[in-house]
Amino acid sequence: MAVKVKKIGLLTSGGDAPGMNAAIRSVVRTAVYHGVKVFGIQRGYEGLIDGEIEEMNARSVTDIIHRGGTILKTARCPAMMTAEGREKAAAVYDALKLDALMVIGGNGSLSGALELSKLGLNCIGIPGTIDLDLDCTEYTIGFDTAVNTGMKAINKIRDTSSSHERCSVVEVMGRHAGFIALWCGISGGAEEVLVPESGEVNRDAIIQLIMENRTKGKSHNMIVVAEGVGGSVQLAKDIEKITGIETRATILGHLQRGGSPTAVDRYHASVMGHEAVRVFLEGAQNRIIVYRDGKHTHVDLEEGLNYRREYDSSIYDITKILAI
Numbered sequence: 001m002a003v004k005v006k007k008i009g010l011l012t013s014g015g016d017a018p019g020m021n022a023a024i025r026s027v028v029r030t031a032v033y034h035g036v037k038v039f040g041i042q043r044g045y046e047g048l049i050d051g052e053i054e055e056m057n058a059r060s061v062t063d064i065i066h067r068g069g070t071i072l073k074t075a076r077c078p079a080m081m082t083a084e085g086r087e088k089a090a091a092v093y094d095a096l097k098l099d100a101l102m103v104i105g106g107n108g109s110l111s112g113a114l115e116l117s118k119l120g121l122n123c124i125g126i127p128g129t130i131d132l133d134l135d136c137t138e139y140t141i142g143f144d145t146a147v148n149t150g151m152k153a154i155n156k157i158r159d160t161s162s163s164h165e166r167c168s169v170v171e172v173m174g175r176h177a178g179f180i181a182l183w184c185g186i187s188g189g190a191e192e193v194l195v196p197e198s199g200e201v202n203r204d205a206i207i208q209l210i211m212e213n214r215t216k217g218k219s220h221n222m223i224v225v226a227e228g229v230g231g232s233v234q235l236a237k238d239i240e241k242i243t244g245i246e247t248r249a250t251i252l253g254h255l256q257r258g259g260s261p262t263a264v265d266r267y268h269a270s271v272m273g274h275e276a277v278r279v280f281l282e283g284a285q286n287r288i289i290v291y292r293d294g295k296h297t298h299v300d301l302e303e304g305l306n307y308r309r310e311y312d313s314s315i316y317d318i319t320k321i322l323a324i
């Protein structure tokens with residue numbers, strides 16, 4: 001009797017993250033190595049619903065390990081929020097006779113995968129988001145590149161602002177989580193870091209800090225603000241108005257999404273992509289590949305998405321000690 005060839009679908013979804021291409025390359029090459037057919041799906045769930053799908057081979061992923069973005073393109077797909085849209089996606093999976101759907105994306109994308117798993121699809125999630133806001137894993141693909149881009153921008157702003165003895169407000173990515181802001185803050189030597197987890201911003205305390213720093217001989221202050229906190233332009237205006245110190249706001253925005261992935265991102269993406277195919281071949285159903293305690297492993301999709309990690313304020317406390 002002929003052995004049935006296994007088939008997987010592969011898509012990237014949500015915000016793009018540097019290292020997604022390295023993950024695509026790893027999934028495709030590991031699958032091909034093991035004789036598994038891979039179907040690349042364009043534009044995330046949009047392409048699954050619309051049937052924008054092509055078979056990939058080892059050469060389809062040549063020369064992409066160093067590129068930011070995603071060769072499969074990505075999209076936010078409103079149709080996935082409806083039962084009808086998800087049923088269409090499931091029908092395409094069935095028509096192609098796929099044995100698994102590999103989803104590279106963040107919290108939302110993997111929530112979509114969980115919904116599809118309820119319709120009988122076998123979904124394997126690979127965490128790809130610059131925000132590091134998936135609590136079940138200690139690493140998400142794209143984080144290191146985004147932090148390095150943020151830190152390099154802060155270095156450049158620091159050069160000019162310290163020459164002019166200005167105050168700088170730099171807004172970095174991170175809608176719901178302050179990891180990028182904290183890492184950029186600590187590695188960029190910030191005086192203050194504002195993260196969504198800390199709640200209300202105490203504008204008066206920030207202004208007082210800047211005044212005190214002046215009396216201590218600090219001629220320049222760097223305030224790092226997470227996107228989810230926002231209000232950077234207004235904060236800069238308020239600081240300038242009340243302290244008289246020239247203050248500029250810089251919003252890094254999508255600059256932090258792009259760029260060639262760092263070695264750390266390529267490494268995690270390559271190992272996580274390989275792990276996704278390996279656990280699939282072992283017969284695993286509906287898993288998320290995670291990095292925990294220094295190892296790549298996998299957890300149940302639903303349990304992983306429901307897992308909540310406590311916000312650890314100790315890193316913020318360190319930034320304050322180092323900013324005296």
Ligand code: ATP
Pocket residue numbers: 013014015016045075076077078079080081105106107108109110111112113115128129130131
């Ligand atoms: P990032 O962290 O970079 O924003 P993400 O994967 O969290 O990435 P989202 O925009 O939240 O990005 O989600 C991407 C897509 O996943 C959505 O456009 C939608 O198609 C699908 N999705 C999100 N949440 C759900 C859900 N609860 N049910 C079904 N599909 C969902």
